[in-house]
Every structure is written in C-alpha cells, then in structure tokens.
Amino acid sequence: MREWADFSVEERGGRVTVSITGPLVVSGIGLLDPQLRDYSESVQFVDISGATSVDTVGAWIVHRFAEEHGAEIVGASEVAEVLLEAVEESASTAAIIPPRPYIFGRVTEHVGKKVVEFLAGLRKNIGFLGALLIAFGSVMLHPRRFRMKALVRQMELVGVSSLPIIGLMSFLIGIVIAQQGAVQLQQFGAETLTVNLVGRITLRELGVLMTAIMVAGRSGSAFAAQIGTMQLTEEIDAMRTIGVSPMEALVIPRILAAVIMMPLLGFYASVVAIIGGAVIGDVMLGIPFLTFLARVQEVVPMYDFYVGMLKAPVFGLIIALSGCYQGMQVKGNAEEVGLRTTMAVVQAIFMVIVLDAFFAVFFTELGWG
Incomplete structure (x- = not known):
C-alpha cells in the first residue's frame, strides 16, 4: 500500500513549527503539496526530521513552503541538506508564463521575421538557379557527362x-x-x-x-x-x-x-x-x-x-x-x-x-x- 507524506502543526513559546513526516518523494507528495499550498498561517520552523526519504521534488516543495512563509528548515539529513542546497541555488523568481507583448509589437515582429525569411529564401532560390545554370553549361560543354x-x-x-x-x-x-x-x-x-x-x-x-x-x-x-x-x-x-x-x-x-x-x-x-x-x-x-x-x-x-x-x-x-x-x-x-x-x-x-x-x-x- 502506498505511503503518503503528511504534516502537523505545533506551537511552543509563540513559535509555530510544521513537522513533515513520511516519504518526501514524487510518488508520495500528491496529498501534501496542495495542503501546503493552502496553508496560510505564520510559520517559524519547518521540521523534516520525520521524513523517511527525500528526492529533488520533495526538497523543492519544502524549500518553496519555507520561502513563502519565511521559515527555517530544521532536522534535515545529509542527503536532504544537499538537495535543499541544490534547489535553493537553482531557484528562480522569473514568471512561469512570461508577459505577452502588446499586439502592435507582436505583429510588427512577426511581419519583420516573415520579410527577412522571404528575402533570405529569395536569395537562396536565386543562388540555386545560378548553380543550375552553371551545371547546364557544364553539361553542354561536356555532353558525355549527361x-x-x-x-x-x-x-x-x-x-x-x-x-x-x-x-x-x-x-x-x-x-x-x-x-x-x-x-x-x-x-x-x-x-x-x-x-x-x-x-x-x-x-x-x-x-x-x-x-x-x-x-x-x-x-x-x-x-x-x-x-x-x-x-x-x-x-x-x-x-x-x-x-x-x-x-x-x-x-x-x-x-x-x-x-x-x-x-x-x-x-x-x-x-x-x-x-x-x-x-x-x-x-x-x-x-x-x-x-x-x-x-x-x-x-x-x-x-x-x-x-x-x-x-x-x-x-x-x-x-x-x-x-x-x-x-x-x-x-x-x-x-x-x-x-x-x-x-x-x-x-x-x-x-x-x-x-x-x-x-x-x-x-x-x-x-x-
């Protein structure tokens, strides 16, 4: 039977800790990910000492949750530390869907590309025709090659x-x-x-x-x-x-x-x-x-x-x-x-x-x- 990752919330001395348990791997976070996305309370610590295994996807989810809430990750194993560092280094703030330029800019750019492609194709066609005429002339001068x-x-x-x-x-x-x-x-x-x-x-x-x-x-x-x-x-x-x-x-x-x-x-x-x-x-x-x-x-x-x-x-x-x-x-x-x-x-x-x-x-x- 498949084991799923889960989390619990503890509050001690005015500090909130989210403890994550279970497998932090791609096959076990299907239920955890939407729950963490919906969690909106303040968090100071994210404890993953109870995680039985961690992969890159699990590390990325934990890192994202900690970043969104300004929390500190604790209880990470050596493998988890390496993965968290790698995920942190590769993190990007760029938008998943880049902003779409205005229609005037898009149309102008598209028309420009088509004009450049047409002129380049025309030049190549003329070059091909010239090579063909040279080949015809060569065959006429040496009929045995036909x-x-x-x-x-x-x-x-x-x-x-x-x-x-x-x-x-x-x-x-x-x-x-x-x-x-x-x-x-x-x-x-x-x-x-x-x-x-x-x-x-x-x-x-x-x-x-x-x-x-x-x-x-x-x-x-x-x-x-x-x-x-x-x-x-x-x-x-x-x-x-x-x-x-x-x-x-x-x-x-x-x-x-x-x-x-x-x-x-x-x-x-x-x-x-x-x-x-x-x-x-x-x-x-x-x-x-x-x-x-x-x-x-x-x-x-x-x-x-x-x-x-x-x-x-x-x-x-x-x-x-x-x-x-x-x-x-x-x-x-x-x-x-x-x-x-x-x-x-x-x-x-x-x-x-x-x-x-x-x-x-x-x-x-x-x-x-």
Whole structure:
C-alpha cells in the first residue's frame, strides 16, 4: 500500500513549527503539496526530521513552503541538506508564463521575421538557379557527362506512371464541366455551347493547370523527399567527395523530365477531359459522341491549344525547381524532410496559379483571349 507524506502543526513559546513526516518523494507528495499550498498561517520552523526519504521534488516543495512563509528548515539529513542546497541555488523568481507583448509589437515582429525569411529564401532560390545554370553549361560543354538513363527513368516516373491518375482526374473534370455547363446553358436554350465551354476551358486552362497541380503533388513532393533523404543520409556529400556533381546527377534529369513531360501530360489531360465532356453530351444533351468531337475541332481556335502548350513547360520547370530546391535545403533530422516536402508542394502550386493568372492576362493582351 502506498505511503503518503503528511504534516502537523505545533506551537511552543509563540513559535509555530510544521513537522513533515513520511516519504518526501514524487510518488508520495500528491496529498501534501496542495495542503501546503493552502496553508496560510505564520510559520517559524519547518521540521523534516520525520521524513523517511527525500528526492529533488520533495526538497523543492519544502524549500518553496519555507520561502513563502519565511521559515527555517530544521532536522534535515545529509542527503536532504544537499538537495535543499541544490534547489535553493537553482531557484528562480522569473514568471512561469512570461508577459505577452502588446499586439502592435507582436505583429510588427512577426511581419519583420516573415520579410527577412522571404528575402533570405529569395536569395537562396536565386543562388540555386545560378548553380543550375552553371551545371547546364557544364553539361553542354561536356555532353558525355549527361545522364541519359537518369532522364529516361525520371520521364517514366513523372509521365508514364502518372497517366492513370491524371487520366481519371481529367475525365471526371470533363464530366463535371459539361454537366454543370449544360445545366446553366439550358436556361438560355444554348446547351449546344457546352461543346465550346468544354473544348476551350480544357485546352486553354484546366487541362494544363490541373495536370500541373497533380504533378506538383505527385512528382514535386517525390523530388523533395528523395533528394532530402539523400541529403540527410549524407549521400550528396559523398557524391561531392568522389567528384560527382549533385546538380548534374540529381537535379538536371528531374528538371528536364518535368519540362519535357508536362506538355505531353497537359495535352493528354485535355483530350481525356474532352472525351469526358463528350460522354455527358451524348447522355444528357443528345449530342452524338463523334459529333461532339468534330464540333470541338470547329469551335476551338488553334491558339487555345498553343496557349496551353506554352504554359505547360513553364509549369513543369517551376514544379521541378521547387521540389529539387527544397530537397537540397534539408538539414538536421527526418522531420525536416516532411516539412520541406510540404513546402515544395505548396510553393509549386502557389507559383503555378500565380503564373497561370499572369499568362491569362498576357495572352489576352496579345489578342489570344
């Protein structure tokens, strides 16, 4: 049965003594601690001669009680004396919860930190881009150092392996666009314009944009995780030691693979989305499947296709740059790999959407609206 510490109060000659008995250890002070906290009478002495054992927690509770009441501790054993001295030396008057600064100071400090972090990140990104350009120049001067097998492998991972998921996503997006568009256009008796809606929005915008988001979540995260793990296990340092450039061996194949495969994946996604729209057109609107596809050729201007294909390699470059850069920044521990992978995906998707908005305005000014 567990033994608990207890205390009693004695008064002799106008002096009050609190006598503590039992084990002054962490497992035996559960009842004593709140009782001592609630005790508010004056005390001159704290007698712990009746304590059967003492540890640091027990010594701290006794010391705190004596300090609060200005009492003297008596009856301490040699072990208790050592612990009380150690507790007294480490005692602090600092607040357990530090005072919170005013909101203006907090907001200013937070904004300042974010600005400094942004500028530091911008400088590192520019440095990474410069190192990449140097590596590209070196490979062009020495073509035999280019790793073709690595490029083909990354093209397979980025492109071929993602065909099923991108195809399914695009097919469903085409169905949703056609169904929702038909419902709205039927109110004006213009449901035949669903063909225009599906064809133009998939070839010009959603086909490439949704593919970029999917590639960022799938391949961009993989780039960051793979390179980050190699950074963590010091494989990249080992490559530098034996004279192999990590930029040439790891970064360039991934960037080229993303740049090459993004237009192909974007075109594939657009075609599958149009097929999904044609299925809904056949089922809901009574437009024959082949007629829907033939109508797309008539109503969709060729520059919509050009716009989508021009954006695709830029999106691929942004995704690969973000993934590889964040992977190269991994330091410290395994948790950093997860954080950098998340940052790579968020950064890539954000930049893709920003650039897509820029391209929309740019091509509209060119008359390709």
